[in-house]
Every structure is written in structure tokens, then in C-alpha cells.
Amino acid sequence: MRLFIDAMGGDLAPEAPVLGSVEALRNDPALEIILAGDLAQIEPFLADAADVRNRITLLSAPEVITNHESPVMGVRTKKESATVKGMLALRDGEADGFVSAGSTGAVLAGGMFRLGRIPGVERPAIAPLLPNGKGHFLLIDCGANVDCKPDYLVQFGVMGDAYMKGVVGIENPRVGLVNIGAEAEKGNALVKETYPKMEKAPYNFVGNVEARDITADQADVIVCDGFSGNLILKFMEGLAGTLMGIIKGEMMADTRGKIAGLIGKPAFRRVKKIMDYTEVGGAPLLGVNGAVVKAHGSSNAHAFACAITQVKKMIDGKVVDIIAKGIAEQTANAAE
Amino acid sequence: MRLFIDAMGGDLAPEAPVLGSVEALRNDPALEIILAGDLAQIEPFLADAADVRNRITLLSAPEVITNHESPVMGVRTKKESATVKGMLALRDGEADGFVSAGSTGAVLAGGMFRLGRIPGVERPAIAPLLPNGKGHFLLIDCGANVDCKPDYLVQFGVMGDAYMKGVVGIENPRVGLVNIGAEAEKGNALVKETYPKMEKAPYNFVGNVEARDITADQADVIVCDGFSGNLILKFMEGLAGTLMGIIKGEMMADTRGKIAGLIGKPAFRRVKKIMDYTEVGGAPLLGVNGAVVKAHGSSNAHAFACAITQVKKMIDGKVVDIIAKGIAEQTANAAE
Numbered sequence: 001m002r003l004f005i006d007a008m009g010g011d012l013a014p015e016a017p018v019l020g021s022v023e024a025l026r027n028d029p030a031l032e033i034i035l036a037g038d039l040a041q042i043e044p045f046l047a048d049a050a051d052v053r054n055r056i057t058l059l060s061a062p063e064v065i066t067n068h069e070s071p072v073m074g075v076r077t078k079k080e081s082a083t084v085k086g087m088l089a090l091r092d093g094e095a096d097g098f099v100s101a102g103s104t105g106a107v108l109a110g111g112m113f114r115l116g117r118i119p120g121v122e123r124p125a126i127a128p129l130l131p132n133g134k135g136h137f138l139l140i141d142c143g144a145n146v147d148c149k150p151d152y153l154v155q156f157g158v159m160g161d162a163y164m165k166g167v168v169g170i171e172n173p174r175v176g177l178v179n180i181g182a183e184a185e186k187g188n189a190l191v192k193e194t195y196p197k198m199e200k201a202p203y204n205f206v207g208n209v210e211a212r213d214i215t216a217d218q219a220d221v222i223v224c225d226g227f228s229g230n231l232i233l234k235f236m237e238g239l240a241g242t243l244m245g246i247i248k249g250e251m252m253a254d255t256r257g258k259i260a261g262l263i264g265k266p267a268f269r270r271v272k273k274i275m276d277y278t279e280v281g282g283a284p285l286l287g288v289n290g291a292v293v294k295a296h297g298s299s300n301a302h303a304f305a306c307a308i309t310q311v312k313k314m315i316d317g318k319v320v321d322i323i324a325k326g327i328a329e330q331t332a333n334a335a336e
Numbered sequence: 337m338r339l340f341i342d343a344m345g346g347d348l349a350p351e352a353p354v355l356g357s358v359e360a361l362r363n364d365p366a367l368e369i370i371l372a373g374d375l376a377q378i379e380p381f382l383a384d385a386a387d388v389r390n391r392i393t394l395l396s397a398p399e400v401i402t403n404h405e406s407p408v409m410g411v412r413t414k415k416e417s418a419t420v421k422g423m424l425a426l427r428d429g430e431a432d433g434f435v436s437a438g439s440t441g442a443v444l445a446g447g448m449f450r451l452g453r454i455p456g457v458e459r460p461a462i463a464p465l466l467p468n469g470k471g472h473f474l475l476i477d478c479g480a481n482v483d484c485k486p487d488y489l490v491q492f493g494v495m496g497d498a499y500m501k502g503v504v505g506i507e508n509p510r511v512g513l514v515n516i517g518a519e520a521e522k523g524n525a526l527v528k529e530t531y532p533k534m535e536k537a538p539y540n541f542v543g544n545v546e547a548r549d550i551t552a553d554q555a556d557v558i559v560c561d562g563f564s565g566n567l568i569l570k571f572m573e574g575l576a577g578t579l580m581g582i583i584k585g586e587m588m589a590d591t592r593g594k595i596a597g598l599i600g601k602p603a604f605r606r607v608k609k610i611m612d613y614t615e616v617g618g619a620p621l622l623g624v625n626g627a628v629v630k631a632h633g634s635s636n637a638h639a640f641a642c643a644i645t646q647v648k649k650m651i652d653g654k655v656v657d658i659i660a661k662g663i664a665e666q667t668a669n670a671a672e
Contacts (some may be wrong), residue, residue, distance in 0.1 A: 133582045143516055146524035180479055180566040188563045212574035227524040228567055230516040231547040235568060238548035239575055242504040246469045247583075248612055250603040260600025267586040267593035272583040274582055 003031060003316060004095035006082035007037030008064045009102020011298050011309045014038070018045040020304025024289050025052035027305070028312070033063065034095060036061040036082035061085050063100070063123045071105030075113055080222060083107060083156070087114035090290035096312035097291035099282070101299045108144050111288035118320060120327040125289030126294060127160060129168075131274055132215040138163055139214075141226040142233050142283060148225035150194040151334070153177070156294060158326040159286035160221030161203040166317025167284075167310070168220075175201075176219030184208070190225060198223075201279055240275050247313035281310035286323065291315045337366060337651060339644060340431035342418035343373030343402045345438020347634050350374070353437060356380040356640025361388035363641070364648070368439070370431060372397040377660035378440060387660050393599035397421050400438070407441030411449055419443060426626035433516035435618070437631035444480050447624035456663040459488045460623030462560070462630060463496060464569065465504075466609055468551040474499055475550075477562040477568050478619060484561035487670070489513070494662040495622035496557030497539040502653025503620075504556075508592040511537075512545035512555030514564055520544070523652060526561060534559075538665045576611050617646035622659065627651045 005021050007014045021033050022045075035042055035061040047051060061082040065074035075084055083102060087110040089095040096146075100107050104126065111124055125141035133300045145152055157175045164173035164311055177198060179187045184195050186208065198205045211217050214232065224232070251257035282295035283305070291314040295307035314320075341357050343350045345464050350373055357369045357380075371378055372395040375448070383391060399420040401410035423446040425431040436443050440462065447460055461477035493511045500509035513521045513534060520531050522544065534541045543590055550568065560568070571644060587593035588628045597604075617639070618631035627650040631643035650656075 072450050088384075133578050133585075146516065178567065180482065180563060180570070188561075196629075210574075211570035212577075214571055215575050215578040225524075226473075227516060228564065231514065231564055231567060232571060234516070234547035235550055235571060236575060238546075239551050239572060240579060241548075242469050242551040243576060243579055243611070247603070247607050248397065249469075250610075252598060256599050257603035260596040260598075260603065262596075263598065264587060264596025267589065267596065270586045270589070271579075271583050274586075275579070292499045 001096050002032040002034065003097045003099065003311060004034045004036065004045065004086040004089050005308070006086060006098070006100035006102055006300060007035045007042050008061070008082055009100040010295065012300060013101065013152055016039050016299055016301045016304050018042055019301035020308065021056070022046070022049045022052055023301060023305035024308040025055055025311040031055065031312070033057070034035040034059050034089065035078075036085055038062050046267075061272055063107035067103045067105070071103060071109040072113070074103070074106050081106075082109040082289050087111060090292070091115050096315050099293045099295055099304070099311050100305050101282070101295035101297055101304060104143065104294055107123070107285060107292065111285050111292055112116045115292070116254045117287055118289050118324045118327060120331045121287040121323070124285055125156050125159060126283050127163065127286050128283035130233070130236065132217050133216045133274070136168070137214075137217070137219060138221045139232060140221065140223055140286065142227050143226045143230035144285070147227070148190060150197055153190070153194045153223050153225065154334075155287070155327060155330065156212075156223045157201055157203050157205065157221060158243060158330050159197060159323050160223065161287060162319050162322035162326055164220045165220070165286060166319040166322050168227045172204050173220035174206040175221040175223060176206050177205045178214070178222055178224035178232070179208035179210065179283070182210055183209050189318050197334070200333055202326060202333060218318075239281055257301070281306035283321070284310070284314060286319070288334055289322060337432050337648060338430075339367040339433045339435065339647060340369065340370045340372065340422040340425045341644070342422055342436035343378050344397070344418055345370045345436040346631065348593050348636060349437065350377050351655070352635055352637045352640050354378055355637035356635070356644065357392070358382070358385045359637060359641040360374055360644040362392055367648070368389065368393070369475055369536070370395050370425065372421055374398050395421065399525040401442035401591070403441070407439060408449070410439070410442050411445040417442075419446040423447060426628070427451050432651050433627035433629070435629045435631055435643050436649050437618070437633055437635045440479065440630055443621060443630045447621050447628055452623050452625050453623055454458070454660045454663060456667045457623040457659070458485070458491055460537045460621055461495060462619045463499065463622050464568070464619035466572065468553050469552045470503070473528070473550075473553070473555060474557045475483045475530055475565055475568060476557065476559055476622065477565050479531055479562045479566035480621070481562040483552040483563070484526060486526060486533055489526070489530045489559050489561065490670075491623070491663060491666065492559045493534060493537055493539050493541065493557060494666050495659050497558065497623060498655050498658035498662055499620060499650070500556045502655040502658050503649045506556050508540050509556035510554070511539045511557040511559060512542050514550065514560035514568070515544035515546065518544050518546055528572065533670070535642055536669055538662060538669060617644075618643035620646070620650060620655070622655070626656060
């Protein structure tokens with residue numbers, strides 16, 4: 001298996017992507033990696049990687065598409081960027097998967113316009129796995145599509161279903177629709193129109209999931225428009241931080257609390273680990289014609305290695321093929 | 337001051353609204369209350385309230401608009417409901433404020449069609465005060481308007497600004513717009529169109545607030561469409577519960593954790609109190625031509641008494657007048 005790694009994306013690049021790649025290569029002797037970026041910046045971090053160096057191909061890609069420019073323009077003009085080169089390598093079969101911790105917009109635009117969509121897919125979507133205390137659920141879409149049509153959401157269900165089958169190994173994933181009530185007639189215009197279409201879709205649709213139940217293990221795939229999904233994802237991050245801050249503040253407020261905090265440290269550390277979704281790796285870009293994972297922008301080397309593990313699982317689990325099959329069935333159903 | 341109380345609304349009615357009213361009357365010797373509902377069910381709970389009985393007027397309102405019927409139809413047909421009678425009493429000056437823990441839809445429909453809107457207001461909104469660790473922010477709208485136009489959101493800012501000035505006493509409330517990025521050009525079609533209009537609105541607009549910062553005290557009033565607001569409100573409830581469950585589970589998993597849990601109990605109790613937004617009372621319905629508070633459906637007597645305190649503050653703080661003035665200014669600005 002050969003993966004294409006954007007060495008220049010993310011807050012800690014190139015160190016984290018390069019050292020993460022080395023970690024992944026050490027974990028898997030069958031893996032090969034193409035490291036793309038500014039070679040002068042990459043090479044120093046390979047000084048201690050002689051043991052895996054023969055499985056690394058360095059590729060010069062000096063341009064970077066940043067978070068501060070138009071992703072579509074970036075993908076169009078920066079042909080020497082790792083994102084553009086990686087997507088073309090995937091398209092042409094020179095790589096089996098792609099990982100970047102860089103601009104989400106650039107990964108999305110590169111996926112859309114350089115790699116291309118799976119036939120029949122209206123809109124690719126970004127879909128992180130998030131913790132719910134009992135395991136994980138896939139939240140799709142998380143920001144690729146801020147204004148959605150009902151058919152996009154129906155297809156997000158197909159893509160999420162495929163991911164949970166292929167990567168997580170759930171036989172018949174429960175697919176739910178984010179809504180403000182449990183009843184079919186609830187919601188805004190978008191979800192009201194989406195609901196009956198999802199009932200006919202080729203997956204295990206379990207109906208609406210109220211926001212209070214998103215982390216209550218009511219569905220394996222939770223579908224929403226990208227604006228709502230981004231709200232949920234970011235709010236989860238912010239609220240967990242606020243709540244942990246309140247707990248810390250109250251425990252430090254008196255001696256009893258301070259002692260409890262000291263004694264309870266291992267338990268709190270486990271809680272933090274459960275809530276830390278960077279452990280999972282990153283978020284797959286589903287619907288494009290290849291295995292693409294967007295690692296968290298703040299990924300360190302280990303988190304980046306986890307994202308590499310994730311893209312490997314997508315390839316092994318044939319997620320792209322399962323989506324293609326599901327979309328063909330869904331579009332045939334919808335045309336009836 | 338005379339308040340109209342729906343004694344039949346909420347999960348714990350009539351006990352909670354009746355005993356909550358008695359608590360409020362004991363706290364404030366100047367208060368008078370109209371208790372409306374099924375009198376045979378109400379009277380037993382007044383057995384121990386001889387000390388305030390002379391300030392209670394009982395009003396027969398045997399019909400109840402439930403959560404399981406169309407609110408608009410309910411308000412149209414159930415003329416003998418406390419909601420309809422209360423809204424008419426407000427309209428006709430027979431009461432100064434209204435509190436119900438019943439169907440949110442019924443309170444909203446009653447407010448719209450029986451009480452009426454403040455002149456110039458496009459859509460009333462539901463706006464709870466939520467904790468952020470440092471204090472509270474007002475989230476507007478939380479479900480009254482699931483499909484919004486930009487002008488609704490601009491006006492939600494006016495209404496939230498008025499509430500924070502009149503009730504919470506903040507001189508120049510910071511008004512933020514919920515978005516998926518901090519930059520003005522981010523977001524879905526709705527917020528992109530709303531942003532420049534908010535810049536011209538007669539309040540202290542502080543720009544976009546990303547979901548991760550909603551509980552980070554970046555704004556006193558946080559504006560969004562009712563679908564997003566309901567997501568945020570309910571997700572906050574659900575996630576806080578999930579997180580506390582994970583913490584509890586991890587602490588019970590070993591002896592150290594169990595001991596820490598015991599010693600830390602007072603601190604955990606304080607955390608729970610901070611996060612418990614029912615302490616605040618309920619959510620005001622802003623934009624209608626009177627002081628209306630929707631208490632949480634699960635309110636107990638004390639929570640109901642808090643909701644009564646809240647409606648009193650709305651009346652004392654002249655929130656309706658401030659909104660009317662703000663809306664006049666905003667619509668004049670917009671027409672320029």
C-alpha cells in the first residue's frame with residue numbers, strides 16, 4: 001500500500017506529518033509513503049529514520065494552500081502544492097490514499113476538482129468519528145456543505161453507512177437525521193423534505209435524532225447539513241473544555257476538592273482520553289473517488305500516525321467501492 | 337404587579353406551578369397572582385397557603401393545549417385554556433406578565449395571535465439564558481423560528497440586547513452571530529446575508545461567534561436561527577449529561593476514583609448547580625407585546641418560582657418598551 005502524505009499541512013508541519021509518517025512506517029512493514037512538500041524543511045526530520053528511509057519517496061511540492069486564501073483558487077493555481085499533486089496521484093493510481101492536516105477547504109476543493117467524485121455523488125462530505133461514551137458515531141457533514149439540498153443529506157447517509165461498515169465493522173449501521181424533535185413532521189424545511197426520502201434510502205434509517213441524544217448512542221451515523229454539523233463538532237469541543245474548566249475551578253476552590261482532584265487524577269486522565277477525538281485520527285472526506293483523510297490541524301506526530309492508520313482502514317475496508325455501490329442503488333431507488 | 341400563571345402546564349402541573357406561585361408570593365408581598373386552570377385540581381395544593389391566599393385569584397380554565405396537537409389550532413379552538421385566557425388578559429391590561437411551563441408552541445402561538453407582536457417585529461423568539469462558566473449568555477432563537485430570514489436575525493439582536501439591558505443590567509451588551517468561522521465571509525447563505533445587516537443595527541455587534549466559543553463569554557447575546565439554537569440548547573443538555581456520565585463511570589472504575597468522588601462531592605454539586613439552567617427560571621418569549629416567560633417543562637416548584645422572578649424582572653426592566661424603541665430604530669435604519 002502506498003500513501004501520499006502532505007508534509008506541509010497543519011499547525012505543526014512539517015515535523016508532525018513527517019514524524020507521524022515514520023511512526024506509521026515502523027508500525028506497518030508493508031507500508032510505503034510519498035512525502036510531499038518543501039524538501040529542505042522535511043529532510044532534517046528524517047535524520048533518525050534510517051530504518052524506514054527506503055520506504056519513503058520524497059516529492060518536491062513547495063507551494064502551500066493556506067487557510068487564508070480561496071481553496072478553489074488555490075487548487076486551481078498552486079499546481080506545486082502537495083494537495084494538488086496528491087489528489088492527481090490518487091486519481092492516476094500512483095497512490096492508494098491521501099492524508100493532510102492542512103486547509104480543509106483545500107482538501108475538499110482538491111478532492112472535488114482534481115480527484116473527482118464517485119459517479120452519482122452530488123456532494124462529498126467531511127465526516128469525523130466522535131465519542132459518545134460508549135463508542136463512536138460518524139457525524140456527516142461537518143462543514144463541506146453549508147447549504148444543503150435534501151438529496152445531499154440522503155447521500156450522506158449512504159456514505160456514512162459505507163464508512164461504518166468498511167472501517168468500523170458495524171454490520172447494519174443505524175443512520176439518524178439530526179432534528180429538533182423526534183417526530184417525522186418536526187424541523188426546518190430541509191429536514192422535513194429529507195425525512196421521507198431517507199425512509200426509502202438503502203440503509204437502516206432510524207429516524208430523527210434530537211440534539212440532546214446525539215451523544216446518547218442512538219445512531220452510528222448522524223446526518224446533518226454542514227452548517228449544523230460544524231456547529232455540533234465545534235460546540236462539542238468548546239463545551240467539553242468549558243465544563244472541564246468549571247470542574248477544575250470548583251475542585252480548586254476548597255481543600256476537599258483539591259485533594260479529590262489529586263486522588264482522582266488517573267480517572268480524569270481517562271476521561272480526557274475518551275473525549276479526545278484526535279486519537280481517532282482525522283475526518284475522512286467521503287464521496288470523492290479515493291481514500292482521503294483530513295487530519296486535525298493541530299495534530300501532533302502521533303495523531304498524524306492515527307490519521308494514516310485511518311486511511312489504511314478505509315482502503316482495506318473498500319469504503320470507496322461500498323459508497324459507489326450504495327449511491328448506484330440510492331439513485332436507482334430515487335428515480336423509480 | 338399582577339401575574340397570570342398557567343397552573344396546568346408542564347410535567348409536574350398543577351403542583352409545581354401552584355406551589356411555585358405560593359413561594360413567589362411569600363418572597364414578594366406586593367405580588368398578586370391569577371392562577372388559571374382546573375380549579376378542582378388546583379385547590380388541594382393551596383391548603384397550606386392561607387398566608388398568601390388573599391393575593392391569589394382563581395380563574396377557571398379547564399382546557400389544556402398539549403404538546404401533541406397543533407399549537408395554532410389549539411390556540412384557535414381552546415378558548416378555555418390558560419394560555420389563551422392569559423394572553424388575552426395581558427393584551428387587555430388585566431395582567432402584567434404571563435408564565436407557563438406548558439407547550440412551547442402554544443405559548444408562541446398564543447403570543448403571536450392572541451397577545452400580538454410589538455409593532456415592527458417580524459417574528460417573536462424564544463431566548464433562554466445559559467451558563468458559560470463566567471455568567472450567562474442569552475441564546476436567541478431557540479426554536480420558535482426554524483426557517484429564518486436575515487431580518488429576523490437582525491431583530492433577534494435588538495430583542496436580546498433589550499433583555500440583557502433591562503433584566504441582567506448589562507449596559508452595552510455584546511451581540512454575536514453564530515457562525516462556523518470568525519471571518520465575515522464565512523457561513524451559509526443566511527448568516528452571510530445577515531452579517532452586513534447586523535453591522536448597521538443599533539446594538540454592539542461583535543461579529544461572528546464560532547460554536548467552540550459559544551460558552552467562552554465572547555458575547556452576551558448569541559443570535560442564530562431557531563433550528564441551530566435548538567440544536568445548541570439541546571446538545572448542551574445532552575453533552576453535559578454524557579460528559580458527567582463518563583466522569584462518574586471513570587471515577588467508579590477504581591478505588592482511587594471512588595474515594596476522589598466521595599471527597600469531591602461538594603465540588604461536583606457546585607458544578608451541577610452552575611450547569612443547571614433551570615435555576616435561571618425559564619426562557620422569555622421576546623417580541624410579543626407583553627412580558628411572557630416559558631418555564632422549562634420539567635420545572636419543579638422552585639424552578640417555577642424562579643421563572644416568576646424572571647417575568648417580574650422583565651416587567652420592572654421595561655423590556656417590552658426597550659424592544660419597541662430598538663425595533664423602531666432598527667427598521668428606520670434599514671429603510672434608509
